[in-house]
Amino acid sequence: MKFIKKTILSLVLLAGISFSATSANAACKAHLGDFDWDSANIHTAIASFIIEKGYGCDVEVTKGSTTPIMAAFFDGQIDVITELWEDNLVELLKPHFADGSIIHLGTNTPASEQAFWVDRATAEAHGLKSVEDMKKPGVWELFKDPENPTKGRMTSCISGWTCYTINYVKLKEYGLDELYTNFDPGSGGALDAAISGAFTKGKPIFSYYWTPTSLMGKAEIDMIRLEEPAYTAECWGAMSVVVEDIKANGQEAYVPSCACEYKDMALTKTVRADWAAENPDIAAMIEAYALPTEKVNEMLAYYVDESNGDMEATAIHFLSNDTVWESWVSADVAANVKSAL
Amino acid sequence: MIKIIKKYINYLYLILFAGLIVISYSSSKRKPDSVTELFTDFGWLNNFPKWLDAPFMIWINDWWRAFSVKYGLIFDAIGYVLLRAYSITKNFLIDIPWPIIVAGVVLLTFFASGKKIGTTIFVGFCTFSIGFLNPRFWDKAIETTTIVFIGLLLCLMVGLPVGIAMARNPRVRNVILPVLDLMQVIPSFCYLIPGIILFGLGAIPAIIGIFIYACPPLIRLTDLGIRLVDKEVIEAAESFGASKKQKLWGVQLPLALPNIMQGINQCTMMALAMVVIASMIGTRGLGDEVLLGLQQLNVGSALEAGLAIVLLAIVFDRITQAYGEKIQERTQPTKKKKVI
Numbered sequence: 244m245k246f247i248k249k250t251i252l253s254l255v256l257l258a259g260i261s262f263s264a265t266s267a268n269a270a271c272k273a274h275l276g277d278f279d280w281d282s283a284n285i286h287t288a289i290a291s292f293i294i295e296k297g298y299g300c301d302v303e304v305t306k307g308s309t310t311p312i313m314a315a316f317f318d319g320q321i322d323v324i325t326e327l328w329e330d331n332l333v334e335l336l337k338p339h340f341a342d343g344s345i346i347h348l349g350t351n352t353p354a355s356e357q358a359f360w361v362d363r364a365t366a367e368a369h370g371l372k373s374v375e376d377m378k379k380p381g382v383w384e385l386f387k388d389p390e391n392p393t394k395g396r397m398t399s400c401i402s403g404w405t406c407y408t409i410n411y412v413k414l415k416e417y418g419l420d421e422l423y424t425n426f427d428p429g430s431g432g433a434l435d436a437a438i439s440g441a442f443t444k445g446k447p448i449f450s451y452y453w454t455p456t457s458l459m460g461k462a463e464i465d466m467i468r469l470e471e472p473a474y475t476a477e478c479w480g481a482m483s484v485v486v487e488d489i490k491a492n493g494q495e496a497y498v499p500s501c502a503c504e505y506k507d508m509a510l511t512k513t514v515r516a517d518w519a520a521e522n523p524d525i526a527a528m529i530e531a532y533a534l535p536t537e538k539v540n541e542m543l544a545y546y547v548d549e550s551n552g553d554m555e556a557t558a559i560h561f562l563s564n565d566t567v568w569e570s571w572v573s574a575d576v577a578a579n580v581k582s583a584l
Numbered sequence: 585m586i587k588i589i590k591k592y593i594n595y596l597y598l599i600l601f602a603g604l605i606v607i608s609y610s611s612s613k614r615k616p617d618s619v620t621e622l623f624t625d626f627g628w629l630n631n632f633p634k635w636l637d638a639p640f641m642i643w644i645n646d647w648w649r650a651f652s653v654k655y656g657l658i659f660d661a662i663g664y665v666l667l668r669a670y671s672i673t674k675n676f677l678i679d680i681p682w683p684i685i686v687a688g689v690v691l692l693t694f695f696a697s698g699k700k701i702g703t704t705i706f707v708g709f710c711t712f713s714i715g716f717l718n719p720r721f722w723d724k725a726i727e728t729t730t731i732v733f734i735g736l737l738l739c740l741m742v743g744l745p746v747g748i749a750m751a752r753n754p755r756v757r758n759v760i761l762p763v764l765d766l767m768q769v770i771p772s773f774c775y776l777i778p779g780i781i782l783f784g785l786g787a788i789p790a791i792i793g794i795f796i797y798a799c800p801p802l803i804r805l806t807d808l809g810i811r812l813v814d815k816e817v818i819e820a821a822e823s824f825g826a827s828k829k830q831k832l833w834g835v836q837l838p839l840a841l842p843n844i845m846q847g848i849n850q851c852t853m854m855a856l857a858m859v860v861i862a863s864m865i866g867t868r869g870l871g872d873e874v875l876l877g878l879q880q881l882n883v884g885s886a887l888e889a890g891l892a893i894v895l896l897a898i899v900f901d902r903i904t905q906a907y908g909e910k911i912q913e914r915t916q917p918t919k920k921k922k923v924i
Contacts (some may be wrong), residue, residue: 248801257726293651300794308879310878310879310880310881314881352909354749380855389663389667389784389786389788390667390670390671390786390787390868398785400834401871401879402875402876402879403876403878403879404879405878409814426785426786426866428865429862429865429866429867429872429875430864430865432773432777432864433776433777433780433864433865433866435783436777436778436780436781437780437866438785439781440652440780440781440782440784441782443652443653443656444652444656444660445651447751490880510894549613551613551641551642552641582684
């Protein structure tokens with residue numbers, strides 16, 4: 244009896260193994276770098292699906308924070324970055340574009356916003372429209388920092404990201420540093436949780452944030468963007484000098500200069516030059532890859548509300564319901580992708 | 585009634601499980617067009633089928649949304665108390681000039697270790713070196729210490745009674761043990777991020793995180809310590825007519841003290857580890873410096889801050905460990921004499 248049991252069990256196991264033994268004999272390899280925010284995740288999911296099913300490549304995706312992923316990219320361990328916040332990383336990218344080890348592959352999403360935001364209810368109740376309004380007497384008390392009750396809390400960017408230092412300089416230039424702390428939330432997930440927590444509890448929130456993001460796409464998150472002095476290249480340039488100095492030498496290096504709003508920047512794509520030389524057709528696909536901001540927001544909303552947080556399902560939903568991607572690839576690749584949907 | 589339930593409990597589980605599968609199937613968005621398809625096309629045996637997806641995520645999300653709105657005030661109150669304790673302690677310690685703190689740590693070590701000169705000098709040197717590595721670290725180390733200290737107090741307040749209850753009643757132990765396993769094994773971000781929604785960014789979710797992560801070893805070792813007290817000693821106490829209360833305070837707890845001290849030591853170490861992780865949710869302190877160094881790919885600065893954390897850990901460890909050894913010598917005096 245025992246023998247029969249064992250035989251049946253091993254037969255079942257064997258059948259299972261032979262079922263799964265269908266690995267693709269891929270001619271090409273692509274290693275995509277993904278980040279810890281959802282718009283990047285969507286682009287990576289779509290691109291990796293097309294590369295894997297359309298071109299039959301071995302695709303590997305590594306997800307992480309900006310710094311480690313970019314370090315691995317510069318080091319040649321990662322081949323493709325599908326969403327690059329180029330303006331935030333100018334200094335970091337410059338030498339690598341200059342020596343030709345990485346190639347710029349054009350715009351991915353044409354418009355993104357980075358700004359200071361206040362929840363709509365508080366903003367309307369107290370007439371907060373611009374950063375100047377935040378200086379009105381008594382306003383900082385709405386956003387009181389529990390750990391430092393003499394100031395309000397401006398939930399800022401993650402320390403170590405350039406935007407944290409930019410926000411530090413901005414608060415100083417706008418004269419807000421006397422009233423608000425430049426509070427480092429520690430990680431992207433924590434920043435999201437802080438904002439959504441404030442809305443759950445109906446508490447005022449004053450925060451740095453950006454779009455396109457799924458959080459901003461949610462119905463219950465309703466924030467207004469505070470006006471800042473308009474972007475000019477000279478002002479931004481002057482501020483960047485101070486910012487870089489502070490990053491290198493600490494906050495004592497601050498000198499008064501100038502401050503203005505973030506430029507609504509285009510998000511771009513980049514690949515390693517050696518990888519692009521080996522896979523010119525895939526590089527061409529990535530170069531053609533571009534989606535309007537509304538489309539990205541729509542996908543983010545689908546990702547959160549419909550897909551149960553399944554990025555691959557979101558990518559498949561996009562690929563099956565949209566045709567714009569077919570112009571990025573050749574007809575046979577498009578057919579391959581379609582048959583895999 | 586209970587007997588009947590016990591007899592059929594396995595069938596009950598089976599029914600529950602079957603019900604869960606049916607619910608999963610019917611609530612899934614990716615099920616086949618009709619159930620009969622499952623019996624004609626066996627493709628779903630190959631890969632784990634997408635429709636076999638228990639909708640726990642949806643349930644938890646709904647529950648969590650209602651929970652955080654309904655009981656938000658209670659958590660605000662808890663957060664407020666912890667925050668007050670934290671701010672008062674932190675401001676008090678930061679206002680003290682640093683030489684006095686170093687002297688205080690040295691004195692504490694001296695008496696806690698039973699006047700061991702070597703340990704005392706070593707700990708004093710480590711304390712000084714935290715600021716010596718980078719003067720900025722001094723205040724950060726105090727913030728970290730305060731969070732660890734408040735977390736430890738919370739653990740003691742809950743952990744000791746629970747540990748005692750477990751040692752006295754096996755039924756309580758059977759209920760608590762799986763909870764402890766869960767607390768120790770669940771990835772810390774699973775409770776740190778929801779902690780932000782309940783308590784806001786900063787020190788408070790870190791203290792809650794410490795409680796979840798560092799309390800189990802304290803509870804386990806308290807329980808173990810009390811159960812390891814010699815049966816003969818207990819019998820002797822009973823024969824003298826000691827009440828349950830007298831037995832606990834006069835016999836069990838003093839004899840279990842070395843184990844409890846070990847628990848406190850473990851609790852402190854794990855609390856420190858958690859404070860470092862909690863820098864990812866905006867907790868100030870030394871972990872913050874490590875994170876900053878890594879974000880900027882500044883290996884030197886990250887390692888320097890890492891070293892400061894190690895020094896802080898050594899200070900905590902030596903003090904609690906030395907005190908534990910002193911107690912052990914007191915409770916088991918025979919072992920001390922083997923040198924002669």
